[in-house]
Amino acid sequence: MLARCFRRVLVRFSTVRSRRCHRGLCSAAPAEGSEPVRTLLQLCVDRHYIFPGQTNAELCRGGFGCVYGPLGVELRRNLLEQWWYSVTGSRARVFGINTLSSSPERAGVGPRIIESKHLQRLWDEGDQSREQLLQELQRCWSVRTNLLQGALEQFVPSLQLVSRKLPFGLAETGSCFRPPDGSGCSAEVTQTSLVWFCSPRTSSQWLDHWARQRLKWWRKFALMPSEFSSSEVPQEELEGAESRVVKISYNFPWGLESLETLSCRGDTELLHTHKGVHSKLQFRDGRKSVPHVVSVSGNVDRGLMAFLSNSLQQLKREDGRKKLQQRRVLKLHPTLAPIKVALDISKGATMELRQVCEGLLQEFLEAKISTWPGFLETIPSSVEQLSAKYDEMGVLFMVVIGENTLESGLLQVRSRDTTIRETVHISEIRSFLSRYVSAASSC
Amino acid sequence: MLARCFRRVLVRFSTVRSRRCHRGLCSAAPAEGSEPVRTLLQLCVDRHYIFPGQTNAELCRGGFGCVYGPLGVELRRNLLEQWWYSVTGSRARVFGINTLSSSPERAGVGPRIIESKHLQRLWDEGDQSREQLLQELQRCWSVRTNLLQGALEQFVPSLQLVSRKLPFGLAETGSCFRPPDGSGCSAEVTQTSLVWFCSPRTSSQWLDHWARQRLKWWRKFALMPSEFSSSEVPQEELEGAESRVVKISYNFPWGLESLETLSCRGDTELLHTHKGVHSKLQFRDGRKSVPHVVSVSGNVDRGLMAFLSNSLQQLKREDGRKKLQQRRVLKLHPTLAPIKVALDISKGATMELRQVCEGLLQEFLEAKISTWPGFLETIPSSVEQLSAKYDEMGVLFMVVIGENTLESGLLQVRSRDTTIRETVHISEIRSFLSRYVSAASSC
Numbered sequence: 001m002l003a004r005c006f007r008r009v010l011v012r013f014s015t016v017r018s019r020r021c022h023r024g025l026c027s028a029a030p031a032e033g034s035e036p037v038r039t040l041l042q043l044c045v046d047r048h049y050i051f052p053g054q055t056n057a058e059l060c061r062g063g064f065g066c067v068y069g070p071l072g073v074e075l076r077r078n079l080l081e082q083w084w085y086s087v088t089g090s091r092a093r094v095f096g097i098n099t100l101s102s103s104p105e106r107a108g109v110g111p112r113i114i115e116s117k118h119l120q121r122l123w124d125e126g127d128q129s130r131e132q133l134l135q136e137l138q139r140c141w142s143v144r145t146n147l148l149q150g151a152l153e154q155f156v157p158s159l160q161l162v163s164r165k166l167p168f169g170l171a172e173t174g175s176c177f178r179p180p181d182g183s184g185c186s187a188e189v190t191q192t193s194l195v196w197f198c199s200p201r202t203s204s205q206w207l208d209h210w211a212r213q214r215l216k217w218w219r220k221f222a223l224m225p226s227e228f229s230s231s232e233v234p235q236e237e238l239e240g241a242e243s244r245v246v247k248i249s250y251n252f253p254w255g256l257e258s259l260e261t262l263s264c265r266g267d268t269e270l271l272h273t274h275k276g277v278h279s280k281l282q283f284r285d286g287r288k289s290v291p292h293v294v295s296v297s298g299n300v301d302r303g304l305m306a307f308l309s310n311s312l313q314q315l316k317r318e319d320g321r322k323k324l325q326q327r328r329v330l331k332l333h334p335t336l337a338p339i340k341v342a343l344d345i346s347k348g349a350t351m352e353l354r355q356v357c358e359g360l361l362q363e364f365l366e367a368k369i370s371t372w373p374g375f376l377e378t379i380p381s382s383v384e385q386l387s388a389k390y391d392e393m394g395v396l397f398m399v400v401i402g403e404n405t406l407e408s409g410l411l412q413v414r415s416r417d418t419t420i421r422e423t424v425h426i427s428e429i430r431s432f433l434s435r436y437v438s439a440a441s442s443c
Numbered sequence: 444m445l446a447r448c449f450r451r452v453l454v455r456f457s458t459v460r461s462r463r464c465h466r467g468l469c470s471a472a473p474a475e476g477s478e479p480v481r482t483l484l485q486l487c488v489d490r491h492y493i494f495p496g497q498t499n500a501e502l503c504r505g506g507f508g509c510v511y512g513p514l515g516v517e518l519r520r521n522l523l524e525q526w527w528y529s530v531t532g533s534r535a536r537v538f539g540i541n542t543l544s545s546s547p548e549r550a551g552v553g554p555r556i557i558e559s560k561h562l563q564r565l566w567d568e569g570d571q572s573r574e575q576l577l578q579e580l581q582r583c584w585s586v587r588t589n590l591l592q593g594a595l596e597q598f599v600p601s602l603q604l605v606s607r608k609l610p611f612g613l614a615e616t617g618s619c620f621r622p623p624d625g626s627g628c629s630a631e632v633t634q635t636s637l638v639w640f641c642s643p644r645t646s647s648q649w650l651d652h653w654a655r656q657r658l659k660w661w662r663k664f665a666l667m668p669s670e671f672s673s674s675e676v677p678q679e680e681l682e683g684a685e686s687r688v689v690k691i692s693y694n695f696p697w698g699l700e701s702l703e704t705l706s707c708r709g710d711t712e713l714l715h716t717h718k719g720v721h722s723k724l725q726f727r728d729g730r731k732s733v734p735h736v737v738s739v740s741g742n743v744d745r746g747l748m749a750f751l752s753n754s755l756q757q758l759k760r761e762d763g764r765k766k767l768q769q770r771r772v773l774k775l776h777p778t779l780a781p782i783k784v785a786l787d788i789s790k791g792a793t794m795e796l797r798q799v800c801e802g803l804l805q806e807f808l809e810a811k812i813s814t815w816p817g818f819l820e821t822i823p824s825s826v827e828q829l830s831a832k833y834d835e836m837g838v839l840f841m842v843v844i845g846e847n848t849l850e851s852g853l854l855q856v857r858s859r860d861t862t863i864r865e866t867v868h869i870s871e872i873r874s875f876l877s878r879y880v881s882a883a884s885s886c
């Protein structure tokens with residue numbers, strides 16, 4: 001029943017163009033994309049980006065929030081951090097805010113939080129009419145479906161931050177709940193939002209400005225930038241207060257999906273939020289106009305999936321015995337890569353070698369180098385097997401300690417991108433990695 | 444009606460000891476604490492930590508999530524970042540995860556998301572019995588009230604990360620919804636959670652270990668560390684599966700409140716989550732035992748309030764004319780301080796001076812120094828007024844540009860903590876600040 005409930009949500013909200021079935025993981029994926037899709041989702045599970053489970057894989061692929069594993073969490077953190085830095089750090093006039101994901105003050109329709117026990121109790125009291133019960137429900141906190149409304153509500157108190165001068169923006173990231181479908185089921189998405197307040201005559205220019213900036217940002221972290229594109233939505237497809245909409249999309253194996261939506265929204269919603277009181281909303285340009293709103297709203301969960309999909313490289317080569325080998329590398333941008341260094345033991349893990357690893361790990365963590373403690377796994381692996389594993393995890397550097405490390409103090413460092421192996425002395429490894437990681441991250 | 448609804452939530456969940464009334468902001472604050480409480484909350488609003496509004500101030504003071512202004516958002520980010528780093532970066536065996544805040548898979552009671560329209564439609568269909576409607580409600584996504592359940596659910600797939608070896612932990616931060624009270628109203632809290640899985644005989648030692656670590660962490664960032672304390676909860680007050688509980692509390696002006704709770708929870712909940720299947724849960728210690736759980740759960744919103752309260756220093760001094768002057772300084776730890784540098788103009792802001800500021804701001808932002816664009820405000824202020832303002836904001840350094848900066852290239856830098864003013868050349872200001880800020884942050 002729960003799977004059915006979820007599937008209804010997926011069918012309603014996913015923007016997948018074709019809905020033919022494919023074997024295994026995703027019931028709504030196109031047949032032509034099935035192999036890459038399955039490979040990608042399986043790799044995400046195997047390499048700890050997302051937790052296993054069919055529902056979870058479907059949520060992940062559908063661009064909804066899902067249960068992330070340790071690598072997925074770090075990738076998401078890096079993505080959110082880069083977004084935040086690019087938006088609030090790029091201009092003096094963008095201020096970060098944080099509104100509530102549920103609120104007692106938003107009246108009207110929309111999803112609400114209610115406890116079933118409470119509803120039951122109301123029922124048991126007997127003489128409540130249907131209207132009274134619905135009224136009771138209206139008193140419960142509503143959950144947000146986007147971040148726009150919160151920013152519009154904070155427009156007036158924010159005016160004093162900028163001495164009532166335009167333009168300025170309010171930035172926020174947080175969870176939103178997709179409105180439940182006919183069955184009452186909901187889904188969750190982490191969104192990014194920049195709400196930009198500007199003078200009416202400049203709003204269209206600002207939309208173009210932000211669309212350029214945002215596309216540049218997505219492409220900056222891409223392995224194949226051309227898969228990210230932007231396009232203007234035709235006038236006839238616009239909804240509500242929108243006068244212009246630009247979408248930034250990614251070309252997934254299952255089709256084009258929107259990652260971020262930029263809209264010129266006029267002043268209608270702002271006026272409505274503040275009950276039409278013009279005087280509160282006016283800014284200082286001599287003309288007493290009400291600002292226009294440009295909204296930039298992104299889906300972090302789908303963005304994460306786009307970068308995973310974009311960075312997965314599959315290389316085929318013949319080995320010495322003419323056997324076809326497939327090598328998969330998750331070439332995530334160094335800034336986004338969740339793990340910068342993996343620490344492992346080549347063969348014959350002894351207590352001493354483990355202690356060396358523990359010591360190095362502490363050194364790396366102190367230098368704030370995100371490190372994977374591969375040496376904790378107890379299944380012995382060859383250096384080739386380790387390389388293959390860490391390439392699939394998208395780890396930038398693999399450090400391998402062998403038996404002779406104890407005598408010579410030398411260890412092996414391998415780079416994901418060049419596949420070159422170097423021998424480095426244990427006393428120099430920390431500064432070697434710090435230098436490489438920071439160089440790779442700032443490129 | 445909404446205010447009443449909120450107040451009921453507050454009364455039910457706040458741990459305020461005395462409930463006498465005080466003028467103005469908080470209806471449930473003790474009279475003896477009224478002046479410091481009002482001062483603190485007013486400063487939070489005036490200096491952009493939280494947005495104005497009585498409900499918002501009450502949420503903030505009650506330790507719930509509230510609408511944060513630009514400084515509150517950055518403080519919260521810094522706090523969450525430090526928590527994350529201290530927990531996942533301190534041990535190889537702690538892995539970050541991210542579960543859903545609402546889920547289709549959690550059955551039973553608890554708050555759920557439902558759309559009022561949907562409920563109305565079900566009603567209109569007429570012949571639905573009360574049981575059918577409640578069943579329908581059970582199909583809706585439930586929202587989480589803590590992060591523990593999500594971690595327990597991910598225990599089995601996480602076992603492979605550690606080759607079935609204990610101990611290890613799962614860390615997560617995210618929004619939780621306090622269960623609605625009798626009226627069906629809910630509230631929101633950002634929580635931190637470490638769920639630590641260990642062998643049954645070591646769980647009590649681990650509780651002590653984590654309690655020491657956590658108290659050390661809170662005190663590390665405090666101006667008056669002794670206001671943070673830990674205490675064991677008496678056996679007779681324990682609930683459910685708990686065998687030992689330690690609370691870390693802060694001594695607010697309105698009384699002691701709990702910031703973080705550490706509990707020895709045994710294996711009952713873990714077994715219940717995995718339907719009692721022992722074999723799935725066993726780890727490798729030769730005895731086939733099921734791990735015990737130690738949970739460490741913190742309230743970020745209340746923690747933020749504790750640091751604000753802890754760092755507010757009120758200094759009284761007589762000026763030259765024997766007038767009593769009060770100076771308020773928010774001495775937030777340099778790592779937590781949301782703004783490291785404020786950039787302002789002393790007097791006579793001309794177009795040229797603004798351009799100098801814009802240039803410097805870009806330089807600082809590129810060096811990732813969090814900077815407040817004070818020069819955007821158009822009300823002329825003396826250097827003393829500016830110092831007072833930035834001290835209340837908790838800004839580490841104030842950089843002031845004057846008319847002679849254009850000729851001599853010199854500007855004034857003032858430190859919040861030493862109140863010393865230095866003259867620095869404009870070409871050196873960026874490296875001067877980078878050096879000071881990173882030194883101050885690492886102390």
